[in-house]
Amino acid sequence: MSTLTSVIPAGFDVAKVREDFPVLKQTIHGKPLVYMDSAATAQKPFAVIDAIRKFYEVDCANIHRGVHELSQRSTASYEETRSKARRFLNSRFTNELIFVRGTTEGINLVAGSWGRGNVREGDEIVVSAMEHHSNIVPWQMLCEEKGAKLRVIPMNDRGELILDEYEKLLNPRTRMVAVTHVSNALGTINPIGEIVAMAHRAGALALIDGAQATPHMKVDVQALDADFYTLSGHKVVGPTGIGILYGKSKLLNAMPPYQGGGDMIKTVTFERTTFADLPHKFEAGTPNIAGGIGLGAAFDYLGTLGLDKIAAYEHELLLYGTEVLSRIPGLRIIGTAREKAAVLSFVMEGIHPHDIGTVLDRQGIAVRTGHHCAQPVMDWFHVPATTRASLAFYNTTAEIDALADGLGKVKEIFS
């Protein structure tokens, strides 16, 4: 239906890449699956699935304690992921990378551990208007407990943060600026380097929610000078239930443990416990070992494809998708930032996103409908919900055409 021709960056063979993702080879309600919900969770390549299978079939043992062969193998591959995470985020030290369940736990860890010791009555925490609930609620809970104040950086009609307003919020009481690198609901890529620098000039720290950025672009925590940076494994084609929290070692060393238990101690008596050094101080209990190993395979996979190539290809998809959707009468794209990841959030006049989602599903097209765990974003744009097609490097322009056809069917039913 489209006459647009898309320029695909040289060296990115999407047909070949799709062969790596078994889940994509299926039909849904008799139609080929068109998966456009990668901002919720990305699909997994064989490399990740095989790594998890190998762990359970060949290497399964608990880590950090056994002297036997299997325990040494599983410890080595689990810890290898930490080194891969160091390269993935370009942190200075490997022990600055803490395994967590995902971005949500990473933020809760910082709000709980750092926040408890460093936030006092009358202090201020700054978040932005486009945060996911996971980067609002932990700070809100902390503020309530401490009598601190939560302040919000506003955004403009395009869904871009207004930095002049942000500057006005900063003051000597600001302790932390917690902002997302890329918005899950709008796709906006925030100028994180600048946001961090402004926080530092005001004497505050900066935590960056990297859940949506890490699947789509090269991240360098040292270049950004972020104090904390979090990612979720399942968004970067890895398993669910595993993620990484990066923190500057100086800060992490000064923070109390997050949870108590095994693996996070040096010595325990009933009188006194001494805690392990980084990173284990923050890793109580047997972790998600298979998840950690799978995440390592995911880092390798993305590294082989090349995040620069992924970003370039996805940008082509975004331009193509924006063009195709803009031609549909009555459709309004929500989130039109100049710097944007491949997220197409939209509303259609007189048609509720849930109805759009159901009709698309019956055509094999998986999109997300609702508030995307970002209710304040929906309120700001005065919509109860949106339909969101979030694209990944395994999507194609033909699938975007299928989406447009599907939306044609939606209009047929509801107009």
Add this chain to the structure above:
Amino acid sequence: MVDDLYQEIILDHSKHPRNCHAMDDATRKAEGFNPLCGDKLKLYVKMEGDIVKDASFMGSGCAISTASASLMTESLKGKTRDEALKLLEKFHDLLTTDTPVGKDLGKLVVFCGVRDYPARVKCATLAWHTLKSALNGAAEPVSTE
């Protein structure tokens, strides 16, 4: 097919909802909320003794939830409180069980297609959850979660 879900009556009631207005002399009011999709609904009921004399609603929602509220308010008028609550139970069974479709549901049988769309059951029941709360005089907004 998706047309089984979006039957003509449902589309008609979603595009032209009946009883979609506030009611100044309502004797019972309640608010419903579906946190999954953000849909909100205000329900107004006017009781005369034990009889539902009038019912209306306001809110924004999907085709299923709007049509459900519209058809519900139509079907309530003239029913006693107990009859209304019984209808609620039957409607719920229609959506969530495989029991044969009862004759006494009237027009509400058009929602039988929702059975095959488990993710949409809450859209169809929001108005009815809110009704229960209105009839029971609950003060807090009712949530489908």
